[in-house]
Amino acid sequence: MQSVMIKIGTSSLCDDLGVLSLEKMMHLVVQIVEIQRRGIKVTLVSSGAIGAGMGVLALKEKPTQMKQKQALAAIGQAHLMKAYEDVFKIFECHCAQILVNHDDFDDRKRLMNLTNALESIHEYGAIAIINENDTLATDEIKVGDNDTLAALMAPIVKADLLIITSDIDGLYDDNPHTNKDAKRIPYVQTIGQDIMDMAKGTVSKVGTGGMSSKIHAAKIVMDANIDMAIVSSNEKTGLLDVLEGKDIGTYFSSKLGRNLSLRNHWILYRSIPKGKLIVDDGCKKALLNLHTSLLSSGIVEVVGVFLQGQVVDIVDVQGNIIARGIVGYASHEIDLVKGRKSKEMQTILSTYVRGEIIHANDLVLMEGKHGTSN
Ligand code: GLU
Numbered sequence: 271m272q273s274v275m276i277k278i279g280t281s282s283l284c285d286d287l288g289v290l291s292l293e294k295m296m297h298l299v300v301q302i303v304e305i306q307r308r309g310i311k312v313t314l315v316s317s318g319a320i321g322a323g324m325g326v327l328a329l330k331e332k333p334t335q336m337k338q339k340q341a342l343a344a345i346g347q348a349h350l351m352k353a354y355e356d357v358f359k360i361f362e363c364h365c366a367q368i369l370v371n372h373d374d375f376d377d378r379k380r381l382m383n384l385t386n387a388l389e390s391i392h393e394y395g396a397i398a399i400i401n402e403n404d405t406l407a408t409d410e411i412k413v414g415d416n417d418t419l420a421a422l423m424a425p426i427v428k429a430d431l432l433i434i435t436s437d438i439d440g441l442y443d444d445n446p447h448t449n450k451d452a453k454r455i456p457y458v459q460t461i462g463q464d465i466m467d468m469a470k471g472t473v474s475k476v477g478t479g480g481m482s483s484k485i486h487a488a489k490i491v492m493d494a495n496i497d498m499a500i501v502s503s504n505e506k507t508g509l510l511d512v513l514e515g516k517d518i519g520t521y522f523s524s525k526l527g528r529n530l531s532l533r534n535h536w537i538l539y540r541s542i543p544k545g546k547l548i549v550d551d552g553c554k555k556a557l558l559n560l561h562t563s564l565l566s567s568g569i570v571e572v573v574g575v576f577l578q579g580q581v582v583d584i585v586d587v588q589g590n591i592i593a594r595g596i597v598g599y600a601s602h603e604i605d606l607v608k609g610r611k612s613k614e615m616q617t618i619l620s621t622y623v624r625g626e627i628i629h630a631n632d633l634v635l636m637e638g639k640h641g642t643s644n
Contacts, residue, residue, distance in 0.1 A: 271513060273311040275429040276302065277420035277487075280321035281437035282503030283350075288324030288332075290349065294503065295357050298435065301509040302397065303361045310513070311392050313427045314399045315420035316354070322346035343404030354399055364396040369403035373411040375422060375540035385426050392427075411542070421487035422540055425494045425532060432491050432498045433512055434484055439502035440520035441481060443468055458522045461489045492527035494535045534634045537594050541581040545574025545601055547627070554586045557593055557635070563626035564595065564633060566615060569608040576601045584628070595633035598624055 278298060284290050306312050320339055323346030324332060333339060347369070354365050368387070374380045391398045402412065402419055413419045417434055424432045444452035458465060469481035488498045501508040501519035511518045530538065549557070553568020564584060576582055578600050584593040597604065599619070604627055607615050612625040 271310055271430050273313070273427055273429045274305065274513070275313050275315065275420055275424045275427060275432045276509065277315040277416055277432065277434045278317065279416070279434070279436050279503070280317040282435040283316070283318040284321040284325060287328075287330065288321040288326075288346075290318065290322045290325055290353055292353060292357060295353055297506070298503060298509070299354075299357045299361070301507065303358075303363060304510060305513065306363075306397075308513075311427065312397060313388065313392075313423065313429070314397060315416050315423060316350065316399050316401055317416045318350045319343040319347040319401055319404060322349045322353075325349075340405045340407070347401065347404075350401075351399065358397060364394070366391045366396045366398045368398055368400045370400060370413075370419070370423075371403050371407050371411045372413045372422075372540075372542055375536070376542040381426070381536075381540070388427055398427075415483045417483040417487040418490065421490035421498075424491050424496050425535055429491075429496055431512075432487070432496060433509055434487065434498065434500045435503040435508070436484070436500055437502065437504070438481070438500075439505065439518070440500050441465070441468055441485070455520050456517055458488070458520060459526050461485060461492070461522075488522040490539050492522060492524040493530050493538070494532075495524050495527055495529045497524050498522040528638075530634065537581055537596065537632070538634045538636070541594070543583045543594060544576035544580045545572070545582045546585045547572060547582055547597075547604065548585050548587060549592075550587065554592060557584065557633070558638070561630055561633075561635070563630040564593075564628040565612050565625070566604070566607040566610050566627055567612065569604065569627065572601050572605045572608060574601060578603075582628075584633070591636055593633055593635045595628035597628055598626055598632075 282298065283294055302312055320342045323342030326345055326349050351365065351367050358365050374384060388398055400423060402416060413422065420432055438446065439454065441455045442452040443455060446452040466485055469485045484500055491498050499512045499519050499521045501512055505511065505518060508518060547569050548571040549568045550570050556562045557564065576597065578597060580597060581594055582597055583591045584595060585591050603619055603621060607618050610618065615625060616622045
């Protein structure tokens, strides 16, 4: 274990009214400092800005309007970081605040800056504390919840493990708040419908995601060969126990995961698709079963305006996204050759460079084993 990403949920820091508890924070920070002392690189994704904003303003309920949440995030983030600074200072540890949105990952240059900055923060021995830039987040560019944000960040810091702290000590086979016989699931190797069903309906009062976003996060990291654990922040030594392999919370092993390359993982999860190519059933079959390149003949519709080199969704006629890939041609060019044989492309397109619309190496299926190499 060389690098661990820890996501701290709002409920692990604040009470139901968003009042930040320094005691709760201290309890986690002690363990984080100990993990660092063991020579493991630690990166934090911390929620709590909107929650802490509620606490600062003594609001009784989380507001529903976007602009109110954006204001609370701005108010609460300062309060949150001040608290982290105060607590980490006791251990002579510096904090570094990073606020990101999804488009920061989409843009390769910004992603590279982020990666390099994180590396230097670690070299300085400081703790990076990442949160979504909620105040500037619009629907198009937001990640939406910090479980997903932590999962998207984990490959960037080459994490071996993502630990998600929560007010609940793992995944249960039923909702433990309503069914006292619900049993904890200690170990998960594949995320199927059964696991997703177990996660339904568990939401926290102050947090955003609930268990469903944690399962989604598990899928993202497992596809990148990274393990994940959900532990309760109420466990005294929960973070350390997970690292020591104790039976605590729920552990998601990536052993059977897809082991996507960083590039394919970026295509599938970190990029923001700029359009859609709707494909017919024959083309869908070829993509899913044979992992072929996407050819012009199978495309029935081009949706959106995009440039060569951008990522698009490949969608079947029923509307299901089956793959994502980097297009070799711009949308207006694909529009001219859709439904036509590849051989015809040369005469139709003055900009002809190759016969594939998306080469197999640039195409990643949403599910399955294909698209694993490079
Ligand atoms: N970014 C939000 C905050 O700091 C939290 C999102 C989440 O809980 O997933 O309040």
